[in-house]
Amino acid sequence: MLAETICSAVSAAGLGIAAITAYRKRFLTAARIAAYALVPVGLVMTGAVEWLARTAFSPMAWVGFGVLGVAWLLFTTTRAVERRRGGRREEAVGEGRGDAVAPAASAPSLGRGRRGATPKPQAAAGGDDFSDIEAILKKHGI
CATH class of the missing domain: 1.20.5 (Single alpha-helices involved in coiled-coils or other helix-helix interfaces)
Structure with a gap:
Protein backbone atom coordinates (compact mmCIF):
# COMPACT_ATOMS: atom_id res chain seq x y z
CA MET A 1 0.00 0.00 0.00
CA LEU A 2 2.85 2.35 0.80
CA ALA A 3 4.61 1.58 -2.49
CA GLU A 4 1.47 2.39 -4.48
CA THR A 5 1.09 5.71 -2.67
CA ILE A 6 4.72 6.64 -3.34
CA CYS A 7 4.39 5.74 -7.04
CA SER A 8 1.22 7.84 -7.33
CA ALA A 9 2.94 10.81 -5.69
CA VAL A 10 5.95 10.52 -8.00
CA SER A 11 3.65 10.41 -11.02
CA ALA A 12 1.68 13.44 -9.85
CA ALA A 13 4.90 15.40 -9.31
CA GLY A 14 6.17 14.38 -12.73
CA LEU A 15 2.96 15.46 -14.42
CA GLY A 16 3.19 18.80 -12.59
CA ILE A 17 6.72 19.31 -13.90
CA ALA A 18 5.52 18.36 -17.39
CA ALA A 19 2.75 20.98 -17.15
CA ILE A 20 5.24 23.67 -16.14
CA THR A 21 7.54 22.66 -18.98
CA ALA A 22 4.65 22.82 -21.47
CA TYR A 23 3.75 26.28 -20.15
CA ARG A 24 7.29 27.36 -21.07
CA LYS A 25 6.64 26.25 -24.67
CA ARG A 26 8.89 23.19 -24.55
CA PHE A 27 6.27 20.73 -25.72
CA LEU A 28 8.56 17.92 -26.82
CA THR A 29 10.36 17.90 -23.47
CA ALA A 30 7.03 18.14 -21.65
CA ALA A 31 5.67 15.13 -23.52
CA ARG A 32 8.79 13.14 -22.64
CA ILE A 33 8.53 14.07 -18.95
CA ALA A 34 4.83 13.12 -18.95
CA ALA A 35 5.69 9.74 -20.45
CA TYR A 36 8.23 9.07 -17.70
CA ALA A 37 5.76 10.28 -15.07
CA LEU A 38 3.08 7.83 -16.21
CA VAL A 39 5.35 4.77 -15.85
CA PRO A 40 4.99 4.40 -12.03
CA VAL A 41 1.18 4.63 -12.23
CA GLY A 42 1.15 2.04 -15.01
CA LEU A 43 3.29 -0.29 -12.90
CA VAL A 44 0.88 0.10 -9.98
CA MET A 45 -2.13 -0.60 -12.19
CA THR A 46 -0.60 -3.77 -13.66
CA GLY A 47 0.27 -5.12 -10.21
CA ALA A 48 4.01 -5.14 -10.86
CA VAL A 49 4.71 -3.04 -7.77
CA GLU A 50 2.76 -5.43 -5.54
CA TRP A 51 4.54 -8.43 -7.07
CA LEU A 52 7.92 -6.75 -6.60
CA ALA A 53 7.14 -5.91 -2.97
CA ARG A 54 6.08 -9.52 -2.29
CA THR A 55 9.21 -10.84 -4.03
CA ALA A 56 11.58 -8.48 -2.24
CA PHE A 57 10.42 -9.61 1.20
CA SER A 58 10.10 -13.33 0.40
CA GLU A 90 36.90 -29.84 -30.92
CA GLU A 91 39.21 -32.66 -29.84
CA ALA A 92 36.28 -34.98 -29.21
CA VAL A 93 34.90 -34.28 -32.68
CA GLY A 94 38.33 -34.82 -34.27
CA GLU A 95 38.91 -38.11 -32.43
CA GLY A 96 35.69 -39.60 -33.74
CA ARG A 97 36.87 -39.29 -37.36
CA GLY A 98 40.11 -40.92 -38.40
CA ASP A 99 40.08 -39.55 -41.96
CA ALA A 100 40.61 -35.83 -41.43
CA VAL A 101 40.89 -33.67 -44.51
CA ALA A 102 44.51 -32.44 -44.70
CA PRO A 103 45.26 -32.50 -40.95
CA ALA A 104 48.45 -30.39 -41.27
CA ALA A 105 47.12 -27.94 -43.84
CA SER A 106 47.29 -24.91 -41.58
CA ALA A 107 50.51 -25.86 -39.74
CA PRO A 108 52.97 -24.23 -42.20
CA SER A 109 51.11 -20.93 -42.27
CA LEU A 110 51.05 -20.80 -38.49
CA GLY A 111 54.76 -21.62 -38.31
CA ARG A 112 55.80 -18.88 -40.73
CA GLY A 113 53.73 -16.28 -38.91
CA ARG A 114 55.42 -17.04 -35.63
CA ARG A 115 58.94 -16.82 -37.05
CA GLY A 116 58.22 -13.50 -38.71
CA ALA A 117 59.00 -14.67 -42.27
CA THR A 118 56.96 -13.11 -45.05
CA PRO A 119 55.64 -15.21 -47.90
CA LYS A 120 57.46 -14.75 -51.23
CA PRO A 121 54.40 -13.98 -53.39
CA GLN A 122 53.72 -10.85 -51.36
CA ALA A 123 57.35 -9.74 -51.64
CA ALA A 124 57.24 -10.13 -55.44
CA ALA A 125 54.03 -8.13 -55.63
CA GLY A 126 55.60 -5.39 -53.51
CA GLY A 127 58.63 -5.23 -55.85
CA ASP A 128 56.39 -4.75 -58.89
CA ASP A 129 54.59 -1.90 -57.20
CA PHE A 130 57.86 -0.12 -56.38
CA SER A 131 59.12 -0.47 -59.94
CA ASP A 132 55.96 1.20 -61.22
CA ILE A 133 56.38 4.01 -58.72
CA GLU A 134 60.06 4.42 -59.66
CA ALA A 135 59.10 4.66 -63.34
CA ILE A 136 56.54 7.34 -62.62
CA LEU A 137 59.00 9.35 -60.51
CA LYS A 138 61.71 9.11 -63.22
CA LYS A 139 59.19 10.25 -65.82
CA HIS A 140 58.53 13.41 -63.81
CA GLY A 141 62.21 13.96 -63.08
CA ILE A 142 62.05 13.35 -59.38
Missing part, protein backbone atom coordinates in the same frame (compact mmCIF):
# COMPACT_ATOMS: atom_id res chain seq x y z
CA PRO A 59 12.92 -15.56 1.67
CA MET A 60 12.00 -18.25 -0.85
CA ALA A 61 12.46 -15.78 -3.72
CA TRP A 62 15.93 -14.85 -2.43
CA VAL A 63 16.89 -18.52 -2.19
CA GLY A 64 15.69 -18.91 -5.78
CA PHE A 65 17.87 -16.00 -6.89
CA GLY A 66 20.78 -17.61 -5.04
CA VAL A 67 20.23 -20.91 -6.86
CA LEU A 68 20.14 -19.09 -10.19
CA GLY A 69 23.38 -17.32 -9.27
CA VAL A 70 25.09 -20.63 -8.44
CA ALA A 71 23.91 -22.09 -11.75
CA TRP A 72 25.28 -19.09 -13.64
CA LEU A 73 28.57 -19.37 -11.75
CA LEU A 74 28.87 -23.05 -12.67
CA PHE A 75 28.19 -22.33 -16.35
CA THR A 76 30.80 -19.57 -16.53
CA THR A 77 33.40 -21.56 -14.58
CA THR A 78 33.07 -24.64 -16.77
CA ARG A 79 33.24 -22.47 -19.87
CA ALA A 80 36.44 -20.79 -18.64
CA VAL A 81 38.05 -24.14 -17.80
CA GLU A 82 37.07 -25.51 -21.20
CA ARG A 83 38.69 -22.55 -22.96
CA ARG A 84 41.82 -22.80 -20.87
CA ARG A 85 42.28 -26.48 -21.73
CA GLY A 86 42.14 -25.72 -25.42
CA GLY A 87 38.59 -26.72 -26.27
CA ARG A 88 37.68 -30.32 -25.44
CA ARG A 89 34.73 -30.21 -27.82
Whole structure:
Protein backbone atom coordinates (compact mmCIF):
# COMPACT_ATOMS: atom_id res chain seq x y z
CA MET A 1 0.00 0.00 0.00
CA LEU A 2 2.85 2.35 0.80
CA ALA A 3 4.61 1.58 -2.49
CA GLU A 4 1.47 2.39 -4.48
CA THR A 5 1.09 5.71 -2.67
CA ILE A 6 4.72 6.64 -3.34
CA CYS A 7 4.39 5.74 -7.04
CA SER A 8 1.22 7.84 -7.33
CA ALA A 9 2.94 10.81 -5.69
CA VAL A 10 5.95 10.52 -8.00
CA SER A 11 3.65 10.41 -11.02
CA ALA A 12 1.68 13.44 -9.85
CA ALA A 13 4.90 15.40 -9.31
CA GLY A 14 6.17 14.38 -12.73
CA LEU A 15 2.96 15.46 -14.42
CA GLY A 16 3.19 18.80 -12.59
CA ILE A 17 6.72 19.31 -13.90
CA ALA A 18 5.52 18.36 -17.39
CA ALA A 19 2.75 20.98 -17.15
CA ILE A 20 5.24 23.67 -16.14
CA THR A 21 7.54 22.66 -18.98
CA ALA A 22 4.65 22.82 -21.47
CA TYR A 23 3.75 26.28 -20.15
CA ARG A 24 7.29 27.36 -21.07
CA LYS A 25 6.64 26.25 -24.67
CA ARG A 26 8.89 23.19 -24.55
CA PHE A 27 6.27 20.73 -25.72
CA LEU A 28 8.56 17.92 -26.82
CA THR A 29 10.36 17.90 -23.47
CA ALA A 30 7.03 18.14 -21.65
CA ALA A 31 5.67 15.13 -23.52
CA ARG A 32 8.79 13.14 -22.64
CA ILE A 33 8.53 14.07 -18.95
CA ALA A 34 4.83 13.12 -18.95
CA ALA A 35 5.69 9.74 -20.45
CA TYR A 36 8.23 9.07 -17.70
CA ALA A 37 5.76 10.28 -15.07
CA LEU A 38 3.08 7.83 -16.21
CA VAL A 39 5.35 4.77 -15.85
CA PRO A 40 4.99 4.40 -12.03
CA VAL A 41 1.18 4.63 -12.23
CA GLY A 42 1.15 2.04 -15.01
CA LEU A 43 3.29 -0.29 -12.90
CA VAL A 44 0.88 0.10 -9.98
CA MET A 45 -2.13 -0.60 -12.19
CA THR A 46 -0.60 -3.77 -13.66
CA GLY A 47 0.27 -5.12 -10.21
CA ALA A 48 4.01 -5.14 -10.86
CA VAL A 49 4.71 -3.04 -7.77
CA GLU A 50 2.76 -5.43 -5.54
CA TRP A 51 4.54 -8.43 -7.07
CA LEU A 52 7.92 -6.75 -6.60
CA ALA A 53 7.14 -5.91 -2.97
CA ARG A 54 6.08 -9.52 -2.29
CA THR A 55 9.21 -10.84 -4.03
CA ALA A 56 11.58 -8.48 -2.24
CA PHE A 57 10.42 -9.61 1.20
CA SER A 58 10.10 -13.33 0.40
CA PRO A 59 12.92 -15.56 1.67
CA MET A 60 12.00 -18.25 -0.85
CA ALA A 61 12.46 -15.78 -3.72
CA TRP A 62 15.93 -14.85 -2.43
CA VAL A 63 16.89 -18.52 -2.19
CA GLY A 64 15.69 -18.91 -5.78
CA PHE A 65 17.87 -16.00 -6.89
CA GLY A 66 20.78 -17.61 -5.04
CA VAL A 67 20.23 -20.91 -6.86
CA LEU A 68 20.14 -19.09 -10.19
CA GLY A 69 23.38 -17.32 -9.27
CA VAL A 70 25.09 -20.63 -8.44
CA ALA A 71 23.91 -22.09 -11.75
CA TRP A 72 25.28 -19.09 -13.64
CA LEU A 73 28.57 -19.37 -11.75
CA LEU A 74 28.87 -23.05 -12.67
CA PHE A 75 28.19 -22.33 -16.35
CA THR A 76 30.80 -19.57 -16.53
CA THR A 77 33.40 -21.56 -14.58
CA THR A 78 33.07 -24.64 -16.77
CA ARG A 79 33.24 -22.47 -19.87
CA ALA A 80 36.44 -20.79 -18.64
CA VAL A 81 38.05 -24.14 -17.80
CA GLU A 82 37.07 -25.51 -21.20
CA ARG A 83 38.69 -22.55 -22.96
CA ARG A 84 41.82 -22.80 -20.87
CA ARG A 85 42.28 -26.48 -21.73
CA GLY A 86 42.14 -25.72 -25.42
CA GLY A 87 38.59 -26.72 -26.27
CA ARG A 88 37.68 -30.32 -25.44
CA ARG A 89 34.73 -30.21 -27.82
CA GLU A 90 36.90 -29.84 -30.92
CA GLU A 91 39.21 -32.66 -29.84
CA ALA A 92 36.28 -34.98 -29.21
CA VAL A 93 34.90 -34.28 -32.68
CA GLY A 94 38.33 -34.82 -34.27
CA GLU A 95 38.91 -38.11 -32.43
CA GLY A 96 35.69 -39.60 -33.74
CA ARG A 97 36.87 -39.29 -37.36
CA GLY A 98 40.11 -40.92 -38.40
CA ASP A 99 40.08 -39.55 -41.96
CA ALA A 100 40.61 -35.83 -41.43
CA VAL A 101 40.89 -33.67 -44.51
CA ALA A 102 44.51 -32.44 -44.70
CA PRO A 103 45.26 -32.50 -40.95
CA ALA A 104 48.45 -30.39 -41.27
CA ALA A 105 47.12 -27.94 -43.84
CA SER A 106 47.29 -24.91 -41.58
CA ALA A 107 50.51 -25.86 -39.74
CA PRO A 108 52.97 -24.23 -42.20
CA SER A 109 51.11 -20.93 -42.27
CA LEU A 110 51.05 -20.80 -38.49
CA GLY A 111 54.76 -21.62 -38.31
CA ARG A 112 55.80 -18.88 -40.73
CA GLY A 113 53.73 -16.28 -38.91
CA ARG A 114 55.42 -17.04 -35.63
CA ARG A 115 58.94 -16.82 -37.05
CA GLY A 116 58.22 -13.50 -38.71
CA ALA A 117 59.00 -14.67 -42.27
CA THR A 118 56.96 -13.11 -45.05
CA PRO A 119 55.64 -15.21 -47.90
CA LYS A 120 57.46 -14.75 -51.23
CA PRO A 121 54.40 -13.98 -53.39
CA GLN A 122 53.72 -10.85 -51.36
CA ALA A 123 57.35 -9.74 -51.64
CA ALA A 124 57.24 -10.13 -55.44
CA ALA A 125 54.03 -8.13 -55.63
CA GLY A 126 55.60 -5.39 -53.51
CA GLY A 127 58.63 -5.23 -55.85
CA ASP A 128 56.39 -4.75 -58.89
CA ASP A 129 54.59 -1.90 -57.20
CA PHE A 130 57.86 -0.12 -56.38
CA SER A 131 59.12 -0.47 -59.94
CA ASP A 132 55.96 1.20 -61.22
CA ILE A 133 56.38 4.01 -58.72
CA GLU A 134 60.06 4.42 -59.66
CA ALA A 135 59.10 4.66 -63.34
CA ILE A 136 56.54 7.34 -62.62
CA LEU A 137 59.00 9.35 -60.51
CA LYS A 138 61.71 9.11 -63.22
CA LYS A 139 59.19 10.25 -65.82
CA HIS A 140 58.53 13.41 -63.81
CA GLY A 141 62.21 13.96 -63.08
CA ILE A 142 62.05 13.35 -59.38
